[in-house]
Amino acid sequence: MSGRNERIDCGLEALYCARDERELEPVIESLLTTCAEPVIRQVLRVCLRRTARLDSDAAEDLRNEVMLRLVGRMRRLHRGQGADTIDNFASYVAVVTYHTFDDAMRRAFPIRARLRNQIRYVLSHDRRFAIRTVEQGGVVGGLAGWRDRDPGVLPSVVDLPVAPHGTSVATILQRIFVAFPHPLALDALTDAAEQMMGLRPGPRPLHEADPQTVATHERPVAERLDDARLLEELWREIGELPLRQRVALLLNLRDPAGESVARFLPLLGIASIAEVGRAIGFSEEEIVRLWPDLPLDDHSIARLLGATRQQVINLRKSARARLTRRVGRNQR
Amino acid sequence: MKSKHPTGEELLRFRRGLGGAAELHAVEAHLFACASCRELAGGDVRQSVAAMWADETEAAENDHLSFELMEAVVDGRADETERELADAHTAICEMCTGELRALERVRAEVEGERRGGAWRFVVPAVAAAAVVAFFLLPGKPVVEPPPRVAPKVTTAPQRELLFVDRTGPVYRDAAGRLIGVPAAWEPLLRDGLQGKRAPAVDLTELQGEHDALRGAEAQSGIELLQPAGVIASDARPLFTWRRHGNDRPVRVAVYDEQFRLVAQSEPLTTSRWIPDAPLRRGEMYQWQLTIISGDETIKVPRPPVSPPRFRVLDRKTHDEIVRARAEGGHAAAFVLLIRAGLLDDAKRELQSLRALNPRSDSVDALESHQPAPATTNAAQ
Numbered sequence: 027m028s029g030r031n032e033r034i035d036c037g038l039e040a041l042y043c044a045r046d047e048r049e050l051e052p053v054i055e056s057l058l059t060t061c062a063e064p065v066i067r068q069v070l071r072v073c074l075r076r077t078a079r080l081d082s083d084a085a086e087d088l089r090n091e092v093m094l095r096l097v098g099r100m101r102r103l104h105r106g107q108g109a110d111t112i113d114n115f116a117s118y119v120a121v122v123t124y125h126t127f128d129d130a131m132r133r134a135f136p137i138r139a140r141l142r143n144q145i146r147y148v149l150s151h152d153r154r155f156a157i158r159t160v161e162q163g164g165v166v167g168g169l170a171g172w173r174d175r176d177p178g179v180l181p182s183v184v185d186l187p188v189a190p191h192g193t194s195v196a197t198i199l200q201r202i203f204v205a206f207p208h209p210l211a212l213d214a215l216t217d218a219a220e221q222m223m224g225l226r227p228g229p230r231p232l233h234e235a236d237p238q239t240v241a242t243h244e245r246p247v248a249e250r251l252d253d254a255r256l257l258e259e260l261w262r263e264i265g266e267l268p269l270r271q272r273v274a275l276l277l278n279l280r281d282p283a284g285e286s287v288a289r290f291l292p293l294l295g296i297a298s299i300a301e302v303g304r305a306i307g308f309s310e311e312e313i314v315r316l317w318p319d320l321p322l323d324d325h326s327i328a329r330l331l332g333a334t335r336q337q338v339i340n341l342r343k344s345a346r347a348r349l350t351r352r353v354g355r356n357q358r
Numbered sequence: 359m360k361s362k363h364p365t366g367e368e369l370l371r372f373r374r375g376l377g378g379a380a381e382l383h384a385v386e387a388h389l390f391a392c393a394s395c396r397e398l399a400g401g402d403v404r405q406s407v408a409a410m411w412a413d414e415t416e417a418a419e420n421d422h423l424s425f426e427l428m429e430a431v432v433d434g435r436a437d438e439t440e441r442e443l444a445d446a447h448t449a450i451c452e453m454c455t456g457e458l459r460a461l462e463r464v465r466a467e468v469e470g471e472r473r474g475g476a477w478r479f480v481v482p483a484v485a486a487a488a489v490v491a492f493f494l495l496p497g498k499p500v501v502e503p504p505p506r507v508a509p510k511v512t513t514a515p516q517r518e519l520l521f522v523d524r525t526g527p528v529y530r531d532a533a534g535r536l537i538g539v540p541a542a543w544e545p546l547l548r549d550g551l552q553g554k555r556a557p558a559v560d561l562t563e564l565q566g567e568h569d570a571l572r573g574a575e576a577q578s579g580i581e582l583l584q585p586a587g588v589i590a591s592d593a594r595p596l597f598t599w600r601r602h603g604n605d606r607p608v609r610v611a612v613y614d615e616q617f618r619l620v621a622q623s624e625p626l627t628t629s630r631w632i633p634d635a636p637l638r639r640g641e642m643y644q645w646q647l648t649i650i651s652g653d654e655t656i657k658v659p660r661p662p663v664s665p666p667r668f669r670v671l672d673r674k675t676h677d678e679i680v681r682a683r684a685e686g687g688h689a690a691a692f693v694l695l696i697r698a699g700l701l702d703d704a705k706r707e708l709q710s711l712r713a714l715n716p717r718s719d720s721v722d723a724l725e726s727h728q729p730a731p732a733t734t735n736a737a738q
Contacts, residue, residue, distance in 0.1 A: 095420065098413060098416055098417065101413065102413065102417070129420070129422055132422070132453055132457070133453065136453055136456060136713070136714055137522045137714065139453075139457060140456055140457050140460035141460070143425055143428070143457055143460060143461055144460055144461065144463075144464040146425060147429060147432070147461055147464050147465065147468070148464055148467075148468055150429075151433075151465070151468050152468050152471065152472075153472075191517070191527075191529060191537050191538065194467045194470075194471065195464050195467060196467065196468065196471055223527065224519050224527070224529075225519070225522060225527060255628060256404070256407050256408055256411060257403075257404070257407045258628065259628070259630075260407075260411065268442070270439075271442075279410070279414075280410070281403070281406035281407060281409065281410040282406060282409045282410060282413070283406060285373075285406070286375070287407060287410060289373065289374075289375055290400060290403045290406075290407060292372075292386045292389060292390075293372070293373055293389065293396070293399050293400035293403060294396055294400045294403060294404075295389055295390050295393075295396050298386055298390070299382060299383075299386060311379075314379045314382060317375040317382065318374070318375035318376050319375075320375060333439070337437070337439040340439040340440060340442070340443045341439055341442070341443075343417075343418070343421050343443050343446070343447070344439070344442045344443045344445070344446035344447075345446070346414050346415075346417060346418040346421075346446075347418045347421070347443075347446035347447045347449065347450050347451075348446045348449065349414070349418075350414070350415050350418040350419065350450050351449050351450045353411075
């Protein structure tokens, strides 16, 4: 391991060891400035080179968004709530940056994102085509017989005829490969297909709030909802979730200081310990036995549910999404 | 336990889940009866919950579906929790919904081409058999040679891209017809794009003196909000009211047109309620709150103010809107919602369409498609 990585991973250890918010703040700040920022800039440079669609202002927006996401994730990691396990912080930051970039592109160019996925699907499912990854994680696609052919580059000015409405993606790809008989990068294929399908709607600004997320039509729920009523509302909606989601969520849910949110329910007179137990299919004796150990980690919940850790993470994500929609709906 | 307050140490132990079953039960019983101890033990908790929920919401909104997960769902390889995750996330994220639908469409194309591909092997086999027959069988050849056909040159028809919907691009051809919209909704959408007024929706039967006398209602300390004077698209509508310093429990009662009780809540200390069972579609309803105060009960609204009325959208229109949303996209759903008088729902569809087409004049034109007279539908 290089000296740099050792330093980074030591920093992560500090994240896990921080006892409270006061200790956590400087650890996060140090991780962001010394370790994360150089990685973010480097990854974004590579990403922005791949597309001519974003300008340099977009890079700054993206950098801020990555930082925000990292702060949120580090806090969740500190609370033991992270879905991810981190061996190498630099790689982790790179992955978060790539994901943030992809999400931003999806938000700014939704039609293109759909088409890109469709092309990727056809390339990997239609036997006439083939897809492979190349250096730096890029993906190229071509005809099935071209496995040994070197990837080509799409000219900057491309003259492709508009395809009639309803032309299949596979047919469009065939026509592109007739005009350019080389494997092409997925993004270049998407550019060409967009042109043939006559799809060129303008982008939405990257910094624009995402209007596609139903829950964000108005101000954040926590602001809209009276603090006193939030847990009450959440409890009511948790009761509507499927049982496994309820278990995955309630047993793990914790506040920023790491305290179990399930234990707040009797504390505020919203639900008794026995009611919490009944909601997750536990007898009173069972829940009382478990009560001091809350919140549980994913491995423990996985054992209780007879599921894998990843399934527990997926169950909790589902529960979160459903609650976001329902609590959001009731407050709009 | 009400008479004897737990010590600070006992409350702290309870908060940490410690102290054993007997102590947990005793402190819990006291907390349920004693507001001051609840405040003492958990007064700081509410803000923590709000912070936790802000984090959770942010996480839910940023956890978009990966291509690999969508691919697994579309191919039928996803396990139950992955399918559930896709369902739950698409319910809050239009971007991923659109991407998943687009993948489903292209999968159907690939499947179609694969099935069609089988004919590519059958046709040459038949042709080969015909050639063999030509040489082996006496007399006239059994198969005529195929006529020579000049290669067909197809030219793209003249058309204008209007916008891209979740179901695909929508064009207008030279004759003004829309391409990419199911035939059932094409004329309605064409009218909408031309900025024509939609037919009026008569809501007068739903509007009483309720709005005018809302101030008087507030004197009881509770003001009824929604649904009032509207058509509700959801058969389990959200009932809301505002409390003006009145924290007493209330019970919601929903009556049909003949004032027969059709749904009733438990006593509620909140300001919202959703009925457990759906109301009958197409029917008109009215609702009332009863404030429970010891042995005394107070009705809101009080006579002579009549209770707020609303109608639940009829089944046929509801189903057509659902089908339009799935098959015709936001634009088709928008015009149907406008015609049904569900203006807020229509506005949301238009917002989604605009998110896909931020600079489309056609979406602007659609926005001016409104019902003829001024009707209101504040909450659905």
